[in-house]
Amino acid sequence: MKKTIIIGSGLSGLSCAHYLDKKKFDVKIYEKESYLGGRVATEDVNGFKCDVGFQVLLNNYEEVKKIGVYDKLDLKYFNSGASIYNKNKNLNLYNPFYHPIKFLQSNLLKILTLSDMINLFRLFISSKLKEKKVGELFQNRFTNKSQKLFLNPFFKGIFLSKDLNTDTNFFLKIFKKFALGKASLPSNGMNILPKTIAENSKLDISFDSEVDKVKNNKVYFKNGETEVFDYLIIASPIHNISQMTEIDTKMDYNENKTIYLSSDKNRLNKSILLVSDDYETNSIQCLTNISKSYSSNNLNLYSLSSLNTKATDDKLINEFKEIMELDSKDISFVKSYTIKEALPASKTKIKSKKNIYFCGDWMEEPSIDGALKSGRKVANKLNQI
């Protein structure tokens, strides 16, 4: 048996551990935090479940299917489509694949022109685009109205990218996934996803074990302990790799700020409310309308997501009050998360070095599916040794 260490219990590390051949590899995961899941974390705050940064799980991710946990997550679904906050009146846009009649009856023509609809359909059947970046694609092919009301807030929110500097190949994949799938939350919070993978595969994880450095087949922990290894997989975000090894590597990350607020007033349905660029707020959702378990009392839990980590809580809460038409007395602050390194802004590769391998969303694509895939690919490579 080869002694195999994985650094990081995010989805990429868990996926790698899941797929490694346990007859060949004795696998142990070391995680610096006291919880597993990395960027897919959920915190209990005063009776509310707060995902550490609002995110959703699509029900048609290939890698989540492959790892076999969808049916254990008790998924609760958002409405397929979006609501759009537009000068005091919300417009609704339904997904034509799920709600063809509602799609036609909705505020369609207030959001999209006929040419926008044709261009969306063209994108749906495209496999490659001449434009390299999403911002350029939208500007070339869509009207200002559709960009402002729908395309910009929707896709900026998905890629957490203020300038939509995202690669169009990744865009095409995600656009089709959203069109054909549904956005959901596990009923008990996003962290149930990594937890279920770890429990199903009976993974051995040591928490509060921060790796300081890696040298000569040995891992040195911050607490002074050491472990030797035959194989090492570093499944951490890219900036942590340069801290642990002598590999000099850097990457820009897109950021996110998520604020949780509670209220006894229920202002939203099951849709994600998109907010235009005139505001610092990108989207608002009432999580308890999706899953009642996000609150253990009778209050509604809202999350507000912004792409600007410099926007103050006060500013965002004031926008929330304006958009939701609520007074200060109607809402209570629950929690605010500022995530500087939320999503890798691009993709890179670090080649394996002798017995040291790397995985993470930064190597594949910035998503749950990308992280799982990168871990599976490393495991497959090692299983062939």
Ligand SMILES: Cc1cc2nc3c(=O)[nH]c(=O)nc-3n(C[C@H](O)[C@H](O)[C@H](O)COP(=O)(O)OP(=O)(O)OC[C@H]3O[C@@H](n4cnc5c(N)ncnc54)[C@H](O)[C@@H]3O)c2cc1C
């Ligand atoms: C705000 C936000 C919104 C998102 N929205 C979506 C979405 O809607 N849909 C979607 O598909 N994806 C979304 N994502 C992306 C998705 O969550 C990530 O791509 C994925 O979780 C990354 O997994 P990972 O394993 O690559 O990295 P991480 O989850 O970052 O895992 C790395 C792990 O390594 C550990 N670690 C680091 N250094 C050390 C060390 N020295 N010693 C020990 N352990 C260490 C970390 O603590 C962490 O647990 C979102 C992410 C964020 C933050």
